[in-house]
Amino acid sequence: MIKFLLKGLLRDKSRSRMPVLVVTIGVALTVLMHAYITGFMGDLIELNARFSYGHLKVTTRGYADNIQQMPNDLALLNVNSLTADLKKQFTGLEWSPRIQFGGLVDVPDTNGETRSQGPAAGIGLDLLTPGSKEIKRLKLEKSLVRGHLPGKQGEVLLSEAFSRKLSVDPGGKITFIGSTAAGSMTIYNFTLAGTVSMGHEALDRGTIIADIEDVRLALDMDDAASEILGFFNGGFYIDDTAVSDAQIFNSANGPKSDDFTPVMKSLSQQGAMGTYVNLTKSWSKYISLIFILAMSLVLWNAGLLGGLRRYGEVGIRLAMGENKDHVYRTMIYESMMIGIAGSVIGTAFGLLFAWLIQKYGIDISGLMKGSSIMMPTEIKARISPLDFYLGFFPGLFSTMIGTLLSGIGIYKRQTARLFKELEV
């Protein structure tokens, strides 16, 4: 019977083309919207992950407890070996050591006396190792305003606003004054390679970005790092996996009382990010649910209308002696086939568009000018496993429910009145 119904649908375009097209559009929109919302909400998390939290972060226990103070006297030691172990144990992640530090940036005049000075927050990360993903991760190439990225030891980046405030241009000498890991004062000279604008006021106020090896020399932190950040290879934060990885790492590492024991925290276990991750999850669900419900109503109506449109055909079939149950069943089977076809095609199109937005993103930097909150300047969709079957809810079930409801009318038709109706 399925084969017979399929032939009927293929030959009678009015019964297949339009309904399949409507379902396809509805499902494609649902999948795309869900991926877009997930991506948009996730972008805020990814932005925070890239700059400070990572998807996972390893620090010493003491550092984690006082993280706001950036206590580098409690930094991780033997970082090369620890990073190698992490890479071996957690293969689905990329691990990058970083040093967070604070101090003063001092610009000398021609006599070597202080010309200008300002407080700075610094990040030391791997900028010079070939193949390092940190430049791409922090989008430094895109953020470059003047000069070039550090190409050799001793070169640093300053935020554009900070360099203007200090009146120093690329190629100029700057001196960093801060504290070593041992608490001693350190004075270290750098050459300004270029300036960057991250598009976030918090980061653009007074940021200095240097290669981690330079920072290690300046802060007397040989083979040490404030933190080792882990990023999922897929590029997106997965909370359940991150929490589970952190638990595995921590259960295998030393007593809780030791300040120098490495501890791992997922992004959601750091600061207020847990609340944010939960908010993102629930808001993403609510927004998607509302859209799916709206789309379901549209497709339900389409199914309903499809059933009503075939009022005459049903009448003839009943007049010819076809059983009411049979008519009802065949209409449901047909709607199921249309639902499946529309859902498959719609999901494919939805995923295709979502993939394009995931890969290339939508630039909203123009809208973010003057913004003081840390918001992404590019929106990207994010395809999750749910997107592969989500479209079937409105596409298949709503179409079928529409047909199921409209088909009830078949049982109300009276054979005696059929010919009178058909005369009309």
Next chain:
Amino acid sequence: MKNLFLLLATYMLTASMAGQSADDILKRVEQNMSSENRIFESTMTIHGARSTRTITSRTHAEGDKKSFTEYLTPPREQGTKMLKLEGQLWIYSPSTDRIIQISGHMLRQSVMGSDLSYEDMMDDRKLTEIYSAVISGEEVIDGRETWILNLSAKVSNVAYSSVKMWVDSERFVPLKEELFARSGQLLKRTTMSDVRKIDGRWFPAKIVYKDVLKQGDGTEFNITSIKFNQQIPGYIFTKAALKQ
């Protein structure tokens, strides 16, 4: 009534004598601890949370306004020089060939990672100028009789609002100090030992500083050699001397 009057009169007299003798004690302490000028070499052993480092230095000081310190070891600190002149402090770093003035909040930073801050180094004013003292008791420390003095700041620009000081009652050298913030929070504790008679004055050759807000086991400051009232050339206390 008569007894009450006698008791009150005795209390007032004792209080007045105690107040005066506390100031006398402080003056005697200053006579031991201050000098026209001095040249000394010292080792500073910093017991950090993870490791112990020893830094050696040579200091030239004139009165309480001028001092010049050159760090001799370890290699990372070698050649670093500090100049204090009339309430201003400069540091010279040989690796950068820069002279940086330490001011504002930077004064609260630790000196070479020790339990001493630059602010501690800067405030060399006479105790009698900035604190008023009262004797609050007596105690025996390591077999030495001491007076316990409670010092309260009488000026506003001091790092420590109050100080509790245990002074050797025979040698007039402080053996222990507790330094408090305005809130009453204990900030630092110092203990002095190895008291020697040098050029007619008693002087503690070993001082242990402990910043109670900081991890680690404190900083030991040992004076390995000290000479009082020496001829120090004037150019030592100039910024030009930092780069030499």
